[in-house]
Amino acid sequence: MKKIFTLFLVVAAVLILKDTTAQTNTFPLTGSAGIGTTTPNGSALLEIKSTKKGLLIPRMTIAQRNAIINPASSLLIYQTNSTSGFYYFDSSWKPIAGVSSNYWKKSGS
Numbered sequence: 566m567k568k569i570f571t572l573f574l575v576v577a578a579v580l581i582l583k584d585t586t587a588q589t590n591t592f593p594l595t596g597s598a599g600i601g602t603t604t605p606n607g608s609a610l611l612e613i614k615s616t617k618k619g620l621l622i623p624r625m626t627i628a629q630r631n632a633i634i635n636p637a638s639s640l641l642i643y644q645t646n647s648t649s650g651f652y653y654f655d656s657s658w659k660p661i662a663g664v665s666s667n668y669w670k671k672s673g674s
Contacts, residue, residue: 622651630658 597612599605605612613620624643633640636654644652651661 597605597607597609599612599614601614602612622641622643624645626646627644630642630644630652633654636658638655640654642652644650648660652658653661
């Protein structure tokens, strides 16, 4: 009888707790989703709106950046060592303006 009661408690606990999992975000199949807004801009898949906080891009070393397998075109990271700054992937890792390089400097007259 004690084993049946214990089994009953375990089953009851599983049934009760199955619906108390972590929060799930649901994005619409069509249209835009928003964080901090209930009316996201129609031209954006995701709009983040805030007047007190910003968006934090993943920060990593050059070794961690180079360890990303098959980075998607336009992937954005902030590199924390060597020549630190924002980099995006477009067939290779390229710095964004503000990073010390000749990539964004004017050439010619």
